[in-house]
Amino acid sequence: MTGGVQVDHTEVKPRYEVFHTDCPARDMVDHVTSRWGIWVLISLQSGDLRFFELRESIRGISEKMLSQTLRGLVEDGLIWRRVEPTTPPQVSYGLTEFGRDVGVPLADLFGRITRRLTEAGLKRPG
Known part of the structure; x- marks a missing residue:
């Protein structure tokens, strides 16, 4: 019986160093956060x-910052x-598949924070 070696032909994907200032992923992280x-x-x-x-829906944001x-x-x-x-043009926005994927942990974080505030009995001002 001859032994064989299993060869993995999967491509090695680049690893991003987000703590380095030249990392392309860093700009995206900055935009999201x-x-x-x-x-x-x-x-x-x-x-x-x-x-x-x-x-x-996003109170406090100016048109310039939203744009x-x-x-x-x-x-x-x-x-x-x-x-x-149309006149005037109607501009709509939505999440891409990637945006939905990134948004899941953000929504989870938001939910955890609001649950914690509710559990602590903190009230929203106003």
């Missing part, structure tokens, strides 16, 4: 939204942007 990026991703988990609906945040998330492939040729 930015002050507004996390809120955009969480807001879009319930479904596609138009620009003004996103602005209304910048959306632009970065679209470039990263986390959300998609669709422009309908």
